[in-house]
Amino acid sequence: MAIESPQSHPLYALDRNIVDGLLAAKEPTSGQMVDAARLFNRYQGFPGATDLKEDLEKTLRLWGFDRNELNRRCRELWSTGYLPGEQLDAQPGSEVGSQVGSGFDSTDSENDA
Numbered sequence: 001m002a003i004e005s006p007q008s009h010p011l012y013a014l015d016r017n018i019v020d021g022l023l024a025a026k027e028p029t030s031g032q033m034v035d036a037a038r039l040f041n042r043y044q045g046f047p048g049a050t051d052l053k054e055d056l057e058k059t060l061r062l063w064g065f066d067r068n069e070l071n072r073r074c075r076e077l078w079s080t081g082y083l084p085g086e087q088l089d090a091q092p093g094s095e096v097g098s099q100v101g102s103g104f105d106s107t108d109s110e111n112d113a
Contacts, residue, residue: 033070
């Protein structure tokens with residue numbers, strides 16, 4: 001009977017960098033809380049990435065949160081209309097965080113005659 005080895009997640013390298021940044025945060029930003037919550041969801045039940053999952057748990061302990069508190073804060077953020085990458089402290093009318101999408105102009109100037 002063969003023992004299954006832990007799987008390697010295709011996003012592990014990217015997620016490892018994110019988790020390292022989360023570990024360095026003394027006071028989490030909105031984006032960091034959302035990142036932590038989504039990574040908990042991504043790796044929940046995943047048979048591998050044990051070090052990453054342990055570091056996510058360590059991050060919560062450093063922040064003084066448990067999973068319920070993290071989820072509560074994230075739900076609160078999403079209910080305010082939060083968008084990833086948005087700066088919540090931006091001034092009204094500011095360009096930072098106020099645009100959604102790629103900025104691609106869908107009008108076809110060649111056919112405008």
